[in-house]
Amino acid sequence: MPDPLHHNDLPATYPDSWYAASAPIARQRPGLHGDRRADVCIVGAGLCGLTAALHLAQAGLSVIVLEAHRAGWGASGRNGGQVGAGFNTDMPWLRARLGDGPARALWDMTEEAKQLLRTLAAAHAPDAPFKPGVAHAAWSASEARALHATAEDLARRLAEHPVKGECVVLIAPGTEAVANDEAVRAALVNAMETMRVKDAATAVAGAMGRPRREVYQMALALKDTT
Ligand SMILES: Cc1cc2nc3c(=O)[nH]c(=O)nc-3n(C[C@H](O)[C@H](O)[C@H](O)COP(=O)(O)OP(=O)(O)OC[C@H]3O[C@@H](n4cnc5c(N)ncnc54)[C@H](O)[C@@H]3O)c2cc1C
Numbered sequence: 001m002p003d004p005l006h007h008n009d010l011p012a013t014y015p016d017s018w019y020a021a022s023a024p025i026a027r028q029r030p031g032l033h034g035d036r037r038a039d040v041c042i043v044g045a046g047l048c049g050l051t052a053a054l055h056l057a058q059a060g061l062s063v064i065v066l067e068a069h070r071a072g073w074g075a076s077g078r079n080g081g082q083v084g085a086g087f088n089t090d091m092p093w094l095r096a097r098l099g100d101g102p103a104r105a106l107w108d109m110t111e112e113a114k115q116l117l118r119t120l121a122a123a124h125a126p127d128a129p130f131k132p133g134v135a136h137a138a139w140s141a142s143e144a145r146a147l148h149a150t151a152e153d154l155a156r157r158l159a160e161h162p163v164k165g166e167c168v169v170l171i172a173p174g175t176e177a178v179a180n181d182e183a184v185r186a187a188l189v190n191a192m193e194t195m196r197v198k199d200a201a202t203a204v205a206g207a208m209g210r211p212r213r214e215v216y217q218m219a220l221a222l223k224d225t226t
Pocket of ligand 1: 066
């Protein structure tokens with residue numbers, strides 16, 4: 001049976017690519033020789049394994065992480081780096097299958113995960129060029145309507161817990177590029193965490209197709225209430 005870990009790749013060797021030439025790739029570490037003992041052994045140095053290792057070590061356990069290639073070799077080192085809310089399915093779908101409470105609990109978990117990521121980045125990678133927010137662009141009028149419905153659903157259902165870090169941008173051929181006020185406010189709340197009010201307003205106005213002056217007024221009002 002072929003070894004799936006080395007079927008496509010030589011050990012720890014990236015194929016010749018723009019990614020390999022430009023990304024800050026983790027150094028190659030020596031292999032494990034002889035016997036080692038630890039409280040926990042984790043297989044795989046991706047986001048999942050390394051996060052688990054960090055928390056276990058912080059809890060006082062000794063940890064060994066075994067990786068077949070390099071840290072971040074798999075999806076974790078090569079993903080889009082987007083930090084979004086929710087899941088790859090929308091909240092109405094989750095609510096219909098799980099009920100309001102469990103769906104809401106799942107949503108809250110993703111919000112906690114985003115907060116955890118920021119905390120970890122601040123503590124361990126303060127120079128990481130993290131920029132909050134995800135832009136959702138629609139390619140057709142029906143997609144734009146679906147995104148509008150999603151934004152409205154989130155604003156209505158999660159009003160006490162605004163959608164932080166999400167910026168819903170509706171752009172469809174033949175459709176005016178607009179975002180509703182809730183989406184603009186959510187994007188502003190998020191942008192103002194890391195930017196000055198003026199800069200946040202300029203960024204959000206540009207991204208969401210709204211007049212800068214109007215967005216600046218919204219930002220000032222938000223600043224006064226937070
Ligand atoms: C193209 C792409 C884009 C993505 N974009 C995003 C995004 O923008 N935002 C987002 O949140 N998520 C994104 N994801 C998803 C996200 O990257 C993954 O959910 C996450 O990285 C999974 O982490 P992991 O630690 O479980 O797995 P991995 O990062 O794949 O880590 C697994 C590691 O285990 C090692 N391993 C496996 N088996 C063994 C073994 N037997 N012995 C030793 N080592 C072993 C592998 O070499 C690998 O390094 C994207 C995924 C892909 C593929």
